Amino acid sequence: MYRQPVLINLIDEGVALAETHALRRNALGLGGAVIMSAALMGPAVSVYFNPQVVAANAGAATPLVFVLALVVMLVLASSIMEMARTFPGAGSFYTYVSRGIGARSGFVTGGLMFIAYGLLVPAELALIGTYAEGILAGYGVHISWMVISAAFLVLMVFLSFRGITGSLKTAAILFVVEVAVIVLLSAIVLAQGGANGLTLEPLSPASSPNGLSGLALGMVFGILSFVGFEAATTLGEEVRNPHRNIPRGMFLSLLLVGAIYLFTTYSEMIGFGTDGVGKLVKDAAPFNTLAATYAPWLELLIGLAGVSSIFAVTMNANNGVVRILFAMGREGMLPPVLGRIHPVHRTPANAIWLQAAVAVVFTFGVGLLAGPFNAYIYLGSILTLAIIPVYILTNIACMRHFSGPGRAERTLWRHVVLPVLGILLLGIPIYGQVYPVPPAPLNTFPYIVLTLIAVMAGIAFVLGRKRPELLKRAGAVLATGGVDDAVPEEDSAPVGSGAR
DSSP states (O other): OOOOOOOEEETTTEEEOGGGGOOOTTOBOHHHHHHHHHHHHOHHHHHHHSHHHHHHHHGGGHHHHHHHHHHHHHHHHHHHHHHHHHSOSTTTHHHHHHHHTOHHHHHHHHHHHHHHHHHHHHHHHHHHHHHHHHHHHHTTOOOOHHHHHHHHHHHHHHHHHHOHHHHHHHHHHHHHHHHHHHHHHHHHHHHTTTTTOOOSGGGOGGGOTTHHHHHHHHHHHHHHTTTTGGGGGGGTTTBSSHHHHHHHHHHHHHHHHHHHHHHHHHHHHHHHOTTOHHHHHHOSSHHHHHHHHHOGGGHHHHHHHHHHHHHHHHHHHHHHHHHHHHHHHHTTSSOGGGGOOOTTTOSOHHHHHHHHHHHHHHHHHHHHHHOHHHHHHHHHHHHHHHHHHHHHHHHHHHHHHTTTTTGGGOOHIIIIIHHHHHHHHTHHHHHHHHSSOOOTTGGGHHHHHHHHHHHHHHHHHHHHHHOHHHHHHTTOBOTTSSBOOOOOSSTTOOTTSOOO
């Protein structure tokens, strides 16, 4: 039972009114939740830059990889929607896992979310720099990708400070434009019959030259294309009727973007031809090539749509991660200073500054060492491997919660079968990332993520022994701004025991 806003005891901060640490209420509706998730998935950026990476492993079966990734994400969405309906709050997965498993697992989940969303921002900033640099060079304007990336970073911070409503209005406009442009070009390619005519070969597993392992490895970037569908969960304190609108927003955004991916990646493969996979793999901007071949008058719009899509992803990823940091700071799991709100705009100001610093380090650090496009590939691979354990933990949390405190609402299909199936399906991209062993440095990324998980688990264990009051507080501040019952102290609390 949720209580009305009350005085909240904040660790090392004394006692303050809940309003001091509350985001702006009822700022968004269902449309805002859909846009938050759909724009963060970034349809244009995904179909511009991910298919050639997928095709390097899955060949002409690249569109099939996106279909399989959609199926996986729809299964995963079931558990996430159930937890979002029950525990709407800015903490997103951090809150769900804390409530369903325990505070230590919640701490690890929050860390993984920070890695995933946190790395998505610099990955996209590096990408927008190199992509825009190439477009401008085509018109005789030469500006370094670093200058372009820095300019978009400043714009991102400015919009974040102004508030979520303004950010999402901008994202909504960019999303509509990018989708209209890529769908139009895809329709033109199919209407002209592509390189060798229409065929269902891109939807056949037999089209993968590396068999199932090629499909599995391609799934890493297939899932990366859908990372962000859960972004609406971070709006639990700002959307109207979050118990209903957040789950619906995630589901509708998945269906919408999944349909866009199927249509556009199929037309992309048809445009290059099933015998032209090698050309697709080597093409840094395949949609620009398709525009030049099938609709030259669309070339400029394709470039602008790509830039707008990348920035929409960047902006919404930033909105998500700063709210995770805000929730963890507010609950004392991170320095309480991160839980402070800007007095005028009601935005998590200190969390915004921290994420901006992280973006600077990784955008220009990795970009200078490996090149900006490789920065996108490398950071994208790591963040996908970081988000997969979060999805697994959320499925486990869903099963535990609805076997214990939520038993009255438990159904076999939604709270047992689908969570187990989701965990099993996530084994596909994990398998593809370790066998056969991919080339360096991709082969090191799973172990980097495992090391990070071990470090965070160790910190959570020590924190639980020395400061157990912090762990008891995890996930307690929900959408109403009040304090609910305590979460399990230990992750080993028996399933169904109702320990909280």
